[in-house]
Amino acid sequence: MKKVRINAKAAKELAHYAPWVYRSDIVSGMEYEPGELVEVVDEKDRFVAIGYINPASTIAVRVLSFKNVPINxxxxxxxxxxxxxxxxxxxxxxxxxxxxxxxxxxxxxxxxxxxxxxxxxxxxxxxxxxxxxxxxxxxxxxxxxxxxxxxxxxxxxxxxxxxxxxxxSVPDRVVIEENGVRFYVDLRSSQKTGFYLDQRRNRKIVTDYIKQRDCVLDCFSNTGGFGLYAKVKKNARVRCVDISEEVIALAKQNFDLNEATGEFVVANVFDYLRELRASKERFDMIILDPPSFAKSRSKKSAAMKGFKDITVNAMKLVRSEGLIALFSCSHHVGMEDLKKIALQSAKDNGKMVEVLEHLYQDIDHPYVLGNPYSLYLEGLLLKVIDL
Ligand SMILES: C[S@@+](CC[C@H](N)C(=O)[O-])C[C@H]1O[C@@H](n2cnc3c(N)ncnc32)[C@H](O)[C@@H]1O
Known part of the structure; x- marks a missing residue:
């Protein structure tokens, strides 16, 4: 197996279980085949890890093992x-x-x-x-x-x-059951690998705070995950909103599958929340689970503006003591950022917010220390209170 030599900084990071070596931290040459197995060594030729290399990628080496074991x-x-x-x-x-x-x-x-x-x-x-x-x-x-x-x-x-x-042979739709709620999953769909499994635990936690017959607005609903829990578990009055016609069609079918009723809207949530402000409708809970607004650090400030926009408007649409579940599935907008957004939005509305829950990706999407990027889904369950 060929060796790849890394600088002292990278060796120190790998000693703390960082899973990658960046191309810029490699001090030997780059004559490797894409995907070739390599032994990572430090500047004194001591073993650090085994991984595979791709000279074309900024993340040049991905670690397979921190022990010197056969990769078979x-x-x-x-x-x-x-x-x-x-x-x-x-x-x-x-x-x-x-x-x-x-x-x-x-x-x-x-x-x-x-x-x-x-x-x-x-x-x-x-x-x-x-x-x-x-x-x-x-x-x-x-x-x-x-x-x-x-x-x-x-x-x-x-x-x-x-x-x-x-x-x-894979059917067009597979039926799964999560905490007693049934969903169709389209494995061929391009969004994620078919279903937002990472929100399973949060769907349950958030639903536990909903009261019977509450009005729930599930924004960025995808195939109705949060909304359907609210309907099945608490007989809530639920409206799902998503920009994709395809996922809203599947959300409707998911409600049917559970013999549940709901309302479904295909709309851009940014515009839709503004439209609702002009109406008299108000909600007991609003879920805000947008797509990743900040795929890289450089997009963070635009992402923060997007979060602020939907959070300010959602706060105008919840009843007194109403709840908002606010999520970020981007590693670059984390828990502390969400708190800043929540506090600023509350101030702009002349309200206060109380944090009821800190929310994270479910355990089948492990967060391992040493790999900060493995924490990527964070959220807050907030109660909006009057001053
Ligand atoms: C992270 S997923 C939501 C997952 C969902 N909460 C669940 O539990 O399955 C984000 C969703 O936002 C939708 N979306 C993206 N941009 C949107 C927009 N501007 N307005 C409404 N929906 C949008 C996508 O179609 C996608 O379904």
Whole structure:
């Protein structure tokens, strides 16, 4: 196996379990094949980690192990079995089984939806183990079918051709059950790998605060996750709003699947909240779960403005002592940023806010220390109170 030498700064970071080596921290040459296995050594030639390298990527090396072990079928099988074992208590037949670096399998995402798997390869290095990984998944998990993809956005960065393959037979819709609520999931859909599994725990926590027959506005609803919990668990009066016709159509079908009724609006939430201000309608709870506004640090200030806009308007639309669940799924806008946005928005409205809950991604999307990027979904459940 070839060696790759890194500078002292990077060696120190890896000693604290940083999962990556940036190209700029490599002090040896860059004559490697995309995805080739490498031994990472420090400037004194001491072993640091084993990983795979892609000279084309800013993140040049992704660590597979901090121990000097053979990277073979047994290695991957142990990792996959461990990842699956960590998820046995999840109250659903759908969960993320492998969450890339956070499960020490960089470049691999595997979601289980009942009897089916959605598998994503995002790096040239992990694609080198394509056959091995699929073989292990079949052996260990015995899926009825799999959708396997390598997305275009990743292929452009890593230099591979994108693809979507079906292995076995996967129905157009799979029914999953989460905390007693049923959802259709379209595994072929382009949003995430089909369903926002990371919000499972938050859907439950937030719903526990809703009272019978409360009015709930689920903004950026996608296929109705939060809203449907509110309806099924608390018989709330629910309206789901999303910009995508496709997901709103599926949200309606999800309500039908649970013999529940709701209202559905295809709209841009930024505009829709403004329109509602002119009406007399007011809500007991508003959920704000927007897409990632800040994919990079440079987008942070625009993202903060976007958050402020929806939060200020949502505060005008909740009843006295009403609740707002505010989420950021961007690592660059974290908990402290959300608190700043909430406080500023409250001030602008002449109100105060109380934090009822700090919210995070569910445990099938692990947050491992040493890898700060593995924490990416944070939220606040807020009560808006009068001064
Ligand atoms: C993070 S997802 C929400 C997940 C959802 N809360 C759930 O539990 O399944 C964000 C959603 O926002 C929608 N979206 C993006 N921009 C929007 C906009 N300006 N107005 C309304 N919806 C938007 C996307 O279509 C996507 O469904």
């Amino acid at each position: 079928r047994a290695f991957f099988k142990t990792r996959i079995l461990r990842a699956a074992a960590r998820r046995v208590d999840i109250p659903s037949d759908a969960c993320r089984l492998i969450h890339t670096e956070a499960d020490f399998l960089p470049g691999l995402v595997v979601d289980r939806y009942a009897d089916y798997l959605s598998v994503q390869f995002t790096t040239a290095g992990m694609l080198r183990f394509y056959e091995t990984i699929l073989d292990i998944l079949v052996e260990v998990l015995e899926p009825a079918g799999m959708i396997v993809r390598a997305e275009e956005y990743a292929g452009k960065k890593e230099g591979f051709e994108s693809f979507v393959r079906e292995i076995g």
